[in-house]
Amino acid sequence: MQRRHEKSEQTRELILATALQLFVERGFFATSVHDIRRAAGLSIGSIYHHFPSKEAVARALYNDLVARMTGMVESACSGHQTVRDRSRAVAELLCQATLESPALVTFVLHARHREFLSDAPPVCSTRPFELMQEMVRDGIASGELRSMDVVSASLALFGGVIRLIQLALDGVLQRPLTDYLDEVLEAGWRAVVSE
Template identity: 25%
Template sequence: MEKRNINPQKKMDLVIHAARKLFVEKGYRGVAIPEIVKESGVSVGAIYLHFGNKEKLAETVYQKTLQQFMELFSERLANKKSVQEKLKAFAELVFEITEEDSEMMEYMLSVRKEIRSKLLLPLCSSDAFTEVQRIIDSGVVLGEIKPGSNLTAAISYTGVILRAADLRLQGFLKQPLQDIADELIENAWSSIAAK
């Protein structure tokens, strides 16, 4: 595959996408650069010129993915008013990504500290999850969510939603998440709602 004449940024996007796909399948250390070359059609030299080394490529994959999630989440939050609606928007986004871009969700759930880099924070301290925490904090103030540890509430709500996504991706759930989304979102809300 000859990619000499296409936009360099597009080429690196191909590399990032190919790398993420392979990282999900085999883990960071299970993926060799020559495989990324084959999957992306971009040569070894070009990859090293732009990313420096394998670890920095992995960091870029991580940053880009979380950024993408955060953008999608922000869009959906824009027209939501109640706390319950905002949390529902989070859940629905997670379910949609799981069904429509399973590679992205699987990456977000499975990325772990295989890389000893400070730039690679765990998913739970990413912007998207501190945003969920903020929404819940406001819900407690407004009396929509029962008082107690706000962190516990965030754990409970996201726990229900993310475990559903995880089990779906592992093939344990045969139906699309949309089929049981209402029930899951109700359960997640019941776990934290004020009486």
């Protein structure tokens, strides 16, 4: 019975992993359920046994990946005290994730979810982004960052890094992502640091 459950869980994960790859490669609408079936080596029936619809696959994927990214950002934050160190840790984490699991980052950060997930909240109002904003809020309160609007400060501090990642995912960077990170991060810091 435990065995059965594990097997079922494996199939579910296979469906999600296959769908993620195809959604990122071709987009949600250009991927049919039959494409997923073929790539996963399963049958249509099996897929519809695990998920009620194609949209439900995307929804499960979205929730799983946002949760994973939330955990990553939380652990990066908790290892440091100052905003300076925390923001660096988060930025490095995002870049590392982009290199190691581009599909994850692409789907969370780069896909237009509203186009296919009728009720998904915009990515930017999701937990990982909230954490980054809280970090900035704390930094302003403690005086480590200059006194300015929290949203503006978040954009100034992380805007460059996020754009950097978007460019990397679009494949338009000539040099490796990490070559730019330090300079962009340092610049973001100059933009918001007190004095």
